[in-house]
Amino acid sequence: MFKKVHVFRVKPGQELLTEITHYCHDHDISSGVVIGIIGSLERAWLNFLMGLPGKYDSVDYPGPLEIVCAQGSVALKNDNSLIVHIHVQLSGQDICRGGHLAEATVFSTAEVAIGELDYQLRRQVDNYTGLNELLG
Amino acid sequence: MFKKVHVFRVKPGQELLTEITHYCHDHDISSGVVIGIIGSLERAWLNFLMGLPGKYDSVDYPGPLEIVCAQGSVALKNDNSLIVHIHVQLSGQDICRGGHLAEATVFSTAEVAIGELDYQLRRQVDNYTGLNELLG
Amino acid sequence: MFKKVHVFRVKPGQELLTEITHYCHDHDISSGVVIGIIGSLERAWLNFLMGLPGKYDSVDYPGPLEIVCAQGSVALKNDNSLIVHIHVQLSGQDICRGGHLAEATVFSTAEVAIGELDYQLRRQVDNYTGLNELLG
Numbered sequence: 048m049f050k051k052v053h054v055f056r057v058k059p060g061q062e063l064l065t066e067i068t069h070y071c072h073d074h075d076i077s078s079g080v081v082i083g084i085i086g087s088l089e090r091a092w093l094n095f096l097m098g099l100p101g102k103y104d105s106v107d108y109p110g111p112l113e114i115v116c117a118q119g120s121v122a123l124k125n126d127n128s129l130i131v132h133i134h135v136q137l138s139g140q141d142i143c144r145g146g147h148l149a150e151a152t153v154f155s156t157a158e159v160a161i162g163e164l165d166y167q168l169r170r171q172v173d174n175y176t177g178l179n180e181l182l183g
Numbered sequence: 184m185f186k187k188v189h190v191f192r193v194k195p196g197q198e199l200l201t202e203i204t205h206y207c208h209d210h211d212i213s214s215g216v217v218i219g220i221i222g223s224l225e226r227a228w229l230n231f232l233m234g235l236p237g238k239y240d241s242v243d244y245p246g247p248l249e250i251v252c253a254q255g256s257v258a259l260k261n262d263n264s265l266i267v268h269i270h271v272q273l274s275g276q277d278i279c280r281g282g283h284l285a286e287a288t289v290f291s292t293a294e295v296a297i298g299e300l301d302y303q304l305r306r307q308v309d310n311y312t313g314l315n316e317l318l319g
Numbered sequence: 320m321f322k323k324v325h326v327f328r329v330k331p332g333q334e335l336l337t338e339i340t341h342y343c344h345d346h347d348i349s350s351g352v353v354i355g356i357i358g359s360l361e362r363a364w365l366n367f368l369m370g371l372p373g374k375y376d377s378v379d380y381p382g383p384l385e386i387v388c389a390q391g392s393v394a395l396k397n398d399n400s401l402i403v404h405i406h407v408q409l410s411g412q413d414i415c416r417g418g419h420l421a422e423a424t425v426f427s428t429a430e431v432a433i434g435e436l437d438y439q440l441r442r443q444v445d446n447y448t449g450l451n452e453l454l455g
Binding site: 296 | 320352368391392404405407417418448455
């Protein structure tokens, strides 16, 4: 079950992924599910997996764009460092794209919901994909 | 944690946001996370934030369109009135857009999941964004 | 509440919906909310509801495509067989579409989160929509 559900706001001008990681550190969250994020962005960088192992394209999207939704997880690597892995869906009137959240600057707000798990999620490098993949 | 997870259906021809708000009133939900909505719509109005404070464009999308997903929250304002804040992702074969759900008519169904929180979410007008923003 | 939150990985080359259904059978999950799925796909078939009762178009999308997000539910039909109903949002740099997940082959990974419910979700054929709709 979710032992705690955290809902918090990331503010205008802040970098979304950095602030979520800070929040997790500050609240001792090392294992969780990113249930959702809505709001708007001033600018975003999304990654798209093009080939294996680990070949990405990184694309810059100027805003304002709505954060329509986001999902992902909070887990630990072998060295016990935190990985916050998030995919995000963005949309304006003329464009709609989603992908792996690399970096994003908040426009008006980002409302984040994280469900803290009662067991530890872990990741390890997978030689086939070249990425840190979920274990278990 | 989620003290209760509500899953319910909104039916053909009903207005999605109105029915979700009614459900919350009928079930005494004043604080929650909209975990998801899937289904299809006959028509939808989405808002896109264009500038601050609070400058929106409102766009009408004729259906049928799939409700691919939705996220958001249920919270109280200062005057204890309810705010259901939802962003929704829509798609057909030829178009895909998402944004702030202003109004939508259900086509076949809308399956809504709301996680009721064990603490109170609150919103207050933020002078910078001109919008009701999450507190705390 | 969610009596258990399951987080698991579907691996490269596997069919996403089949693996999720297997996971539910193996872990005795007959009632739940699909909280999210992120990852990437090699190929996907999505269905789009075009008319009622139950008139669908099925479209094939070649990958690689990001799984940006997914939502849905696990429920039982009258005959106690399992229905996993999922809508999924896909995106690449040049295309972005979402719909009813009919079939999909995983590219690098699919990270699935399912919240198991403490009550039974049920579906029944609805004569108006021609589809298995949520009861209650």
